[in-house]
Amino acid sequence: MxxxxxxxxxxxxxxxxxxxxxMRYFRDLDSAEEAFxxxxxxxxxxxxxxxxxxxTAAWLIFVGRNAGIDAVRKRARTTALPPEEVISDLExxxxxxxxxxxxxxYRDDILRLLFICCHPDLPATQQIALALRxxxxxxxxxxxxxxxxxxxxxxxxxxRAKARIGAGSADFEPPDAIARAERLAAVAAMLYLLFNExxxxxxxxxxxxxxxxxxxxxxxxxxxxxAEPEIMGLTxxxxxxxxRIGARFDADGAIVLLEAQDRxxxxxxxxxxxxxxxxxxxxxxxxxxxxxxxxxxxxxARAQRAEDTDWAEIALLYQGLxxxxxxxxxxxxxxxxxxxxxxxxxxxxxxxxxxxxxxxYFHYHGxxxxxxxxxxxxxxxxxxxxxxxxxAGTPAEAAHIRLHLDRLNLARPQLEETRND
Amino acid sequence: xxxxxxxxxxxxxxGSWSKAEDDRVMAQLGAVEDGLAQKGKLGxxxxxxxxxxxxxxxxxxxxxIVLDGPFAETKEQFLGFxxxxxxxxxxxxxxxxxxxxxxxxxxxxxxxxxRIFKPAPEGFRGKALG
Numbered sequence: 194m195x196x197x198x199x200x201x202x203x204x205x206x207x208x209x210x211x212x213x214x215x216m217r218y219f220r221d222l223d224s225a226e227e228a229f230x231x232x233x234x235x236x237x238x239x240x241x242x243x244x245x246x247x248x249t250a251a252w253l254i255f256v257g258r259n260a261g262i263d264a265v266r267k268r269a270r271t272t273a274l275p276p277e278e279v280i281s282d283l284e285x286x287x288x289x290x291x292x293x294x295x296x297x298x299y300r301d302d303i304l305r306l307l308f309i310c311c312h313p314d315l316p317a318t319q320q321i322a323l324a325l326r327x328x329x330x331x332x333x334x335x336x337x338x339x340x341x342x343x344x345x346x347x348x349x350x351x352x353r354a355k356a357r358i359g360a361g362s363a364d365f366e367p368p369d370a371i372a373r374a375e376r377l378a379a380v381a382a383m384l385y386l387l388f389n390e391x392x393x394x395x396x397x398x399x400x401x402x403x404x405x406x407x408x409x410x411x412x413x414x415x416x417x418x419x420a421e422p423e424i425m426g427l428t429x430x431x432x433x434x435x436x437r438i439g440a441r442f443d444a445d446g447a448i449v450l451l452e453a454q455d456r457x458x459x460x461x462x463x464x465x466x467x468x469x470x471x472x473x474x475x476x477x478x479x480x481x482x483x484x485x486x487x488x489x490x491x492x493x494a495r496a497q498r499a500e501d502t503d504w505a506e507i508a509l510l511y512q513g514l515x516x517x518x519x520x521x522x523x524x525x526x527x528x529x530x531x532x533x534x535x536x537x538x539x540x541x542x543x544x545x546x547x548x549x550x551x552x553x554y555f556h557y558h559g560x561x562x563x564x565x566x567x568x569x570x571x572x573x574x575x576x577x578x579x580x581x582x583x584x585a586g587t588p589a590e591a592a593h594i595r596l597h598l599d600r601l602n603l604a605r606p607q608l609e610e611t612r613n614d
Numbered sequence: 615x616x617x618x619x620x621x622x623x624x625x626x627x628x629g630s631w632s633k634a635e636d637d638r639v640m641a642q643l644g645a646v647e648d649g650l651a652q653k654g655k656l657g658x659x660x661x662x663x664x665x666x667x668x669x670x671x672x673x674x675x676x677x678x679i680v681l682d683g684p685f686a687e688t689k690e691q692f693l694g695f696x697x698x699x700x701x702x703x704x705x706x707x708x709x710x711x712x713x714x715x716x717x718x719x720x721x722x723x724x725x726x727x728x729r730i731f732k733p734a735p736e737g738f739r740g741k742a743l744g
Contacts, residue, residue: 199627206626249624409630415666419683428666462729469667469727472703473682476669 200240204233207250208330209413213302214254217365219261222309222327222355228261229253235260250299300417301367304376307410311379312358319354321387321403326351329406338399339391377418381427381483384411388431396442404435415470425474426484429467433490436463447589452499464494485514504533521550525557532560537567555584559594571601616657616740620692625664647732654739660697661730668726671707673714680707685724693721697731 208229215225232253246252310324322340325331331339337347368376384407391403411428418424440454471491474484489510496502511527524547532540541564544557551557562577578598585591631639650656665684672679696713700706703725710723734741 202627202630203624206624206630412629412664412666413626419666420681425666425682465727465729466663466667469663469703473667473669476680476703 196241197237200237200245203245203249204236204253205330207253209303209306209328209410210250210299211253211257212327213304213306214250214299215257215261216306217298217302218258220365222359224261224264225257226327227264228257231260231264232257298367301373303413303417304368304373304380305364307380307383307414308376309358311376311383312354314357315354317383317386318390319350320383321390322347322351323354323358324383324387324410325403325406328410331402331406335399335402339403341397377414377421377424380414381411381424384414385427385431385483388434392434395438396446401438404431404438407431408435422474422477422479423481423483425470426481426487429470429474430483430487430490432463432470433467433487433494436460436467436494447592450593451493454499456497456499459494467491467494480513482514482518485510485517489514502533504530508534521547522554522556525551525554525560529560532564532567537564540564541568553584555581555586555590558584559590562594563597566597566601575601618695629664651735651737654737657734657738657740658697659730659732660728663727663729665726668724669703669707671710671714671723671725672720673722674720678711678714684726685722687722690721697728 211232212225212229215228216222219225219228235256236249236253240246306328307324310320310327312320315323318340322336325336325339326333333348333351334344336351337344340347342350364372387410388404388407391400391405391407395401395404408428408431411424411431415421415424415428436459437451437454439460440456440458441449443449467487468491471484471487474480474487480488489507492503492507492510508527508530511523511530515523515527524543528540528543528547531543541561544561544564547557558577558581562574562581565571565577566574575598578594581594582591582598585594628636647656647659668684670681670683670685672681698706698709700709706725710725714721714723
C-alpha cells in the first residue's frame with residue numbers, strides 16, 4: 194500500500210466525524226462537504242511532507258473549518274483572505290483543538306449526519322444513496338453502479354434527496370436521551386436496509402461494497418455507543434451474514450442455499466467478531482430484534498456441517514422474534530426451523546395459518562410445496578410449486594423450484610437461505 | 615531480554631482495508647516474522663479483534679464493574695497481559711475477576727478477543743529465558 198493510498202483510507206475513515214463536525218459549524222451540508230473536500234486536498238499535499246497528524250479527524254475539521262470560512266469570505270468579497278500561515282501553521286492548533294474535542298459532541302455529530310439521511314420523506318433507496326454519498330463518501334459513479342442505474346440518474350436522485358432534507362430540517366441542538374435513542378433506531382434500520390441492498394444481490398459487482406459500507410458504519414456506531422446491545426446485535430448480524438459471501442454464489446452467480454454452502458469458504462474472522470459481539474450483547478439480558486436475528490445467524494455459523502445446526506434453538510429464537518416483531522415472514526422462518534427439528538407435519542400446520550397473508554409470497558409456496566412433497570402429497574405439492582414459480586423474483590428462484598418439480602424427488606423441503614426478513 | 619512489541623494504529627483505517635489489502639499486509643508481516651523465527655527471536659504473535667468487541671472490568675477498591683467497550687482512560691499505563699482460552703465471555707470475565715482480586719490496587723482489565731493467535735514457534739530462545 195502506498196502512502197497516498199494509506200492517506201486516502203485515513204481521510205475516508207475520518208470523514209463521518211469531520212463532515213459531522215463541519216456541518217455543526219456551518220449548519221449546512223453543502224458547505225461542510227466543500228470544506229471537507231478542501232481539507233482532504235490539503236491533507237494529500239501536507240501529510241506526505243510533514244507526516245500524518247496524530248488525530249486525522251481533528252486535523253481535517255480544523256483545516257476544513259478555516260477553508261470553509263475562507264470560502265464564505267471569498268463569496269462575500271468583503272474581507273481579504275487570511276495569510277496562508279494562519280491556515281498552514283497547524284502544529285499548535287492541532288493540540289489545542291484536540292483538547293477541546295468532546296467525545297459526546299462528536300458522537301452526536303456523526304449520529305446527526307446519519308440521521309438526516311433517514312428523513313422519513315425519503316424512500317429507502319434514497320436514504321441509502323444519500324448515506325453512501327454523504328457519510329461514506331462514495332462517488333456518484335460508485336453508487337450508481339451499486340444501484341444499477343446511470344450516473345446521471347443517480348446524480349439527480351441524490352441532488353433531489355439533498356434538496357428534500359435541505360434547509361432547516363437538521364436539528365443542531367444536542368439531543369436528549371429519548372431523541373438520541375430514536376435517532377439511533379432510525380439509523381440502525383437504515384444501515385440494515387443498506388446492508389440488505391448489497392446482500393440480496395452480492396454477486397453483482399459493486400453490490401457487495403454496500404455490505405462493506407453498512408458494516409463499517411455499524412462498527413462506527415458501535416464505537417460511539419459501546420453499551421447499546423441492539424447496535425452490537427446489528428453489527429453481529431451483518432458480519433455473520435456477510436461472512437458467508439464467498440460461499441453464497443456458484444461460478445455462474447446462482448444462489449447456493451445455506452445448507453449446500455461450502456462452509457470452509459465462510460470468513461472465520463467475521464464469524465469470530467459476530468460471536469464476540471453477541472456474547473457481549475447477551476449480557477444485557479433483554480435481547481432486541483437485531484440481536485435475536487444475529488443469534489440465529491450465529492447458530493448457523495457455529496454449525497460445522499448443515500446437519501449440525503441447532504434447529505430447536507433457532508425455532509425458539511424465531512418465536513422470540515415473533516413476539517417482538519410479529520410478521521408472517523418471521524413465522525414462516527420459524528416453520529422452516531420446525532420442519533427441521535419436529536418434522537414436516539408440525540411445520541405444515543404452522544405454514545397453513547399464513548396462507549391469507551403470504552399468498553403472493555414466493556417462499557411461502559416454495560416451503561409449502563416442499564413440506565407437502567415430504568408428506569407424500571405430490572399433487573398438492575405440484576400446485577404449490579407452480580404457484581411459487583409464477584411468483585419467483587429471479588430466474589434462479591424459478592430454476593430452483595423447477596428442479597424440485599422436474600425431479601419430484603422431494604425428500605426435503607427446499608429452503609431459501611434462512612433469512613429473517 | 616524479552617520484549618513485547620505492541621502495535622498501535624487507527625483501527626478505522628485498518629478496518630477499511632479490503633480483504634486483498636489485509637492479506638497483503640499479513641503476508642508482509644509474516645515474512646518478517648519468518649526471519650525472526652529463524653533466529654529464534656519470535657515468540658507468540660497475536661492480532662486483536664476490534665475494540666468494539668472488547669469488554670472492560672474496572673476495579674476500584676474491592677468493587678468490580680464490567681463495562682462495554684475498550685479501556686479508555688489514560689491515567690493508567692499498560693503493564694502486562696494474559697492470553698486465556700475461555701469457553702465464553704462470561705468465563706473470561708470470571709477468570710479476569712480472579713486475576714483482579716489477586717492483583718492489589720485499582721486498575722482496569724480489558725478483555726479483548728483475539729482474531730489471530732500464533733504460539734511461539736519451535737526454537738524460540740525466550741522459552742529458555744522464561
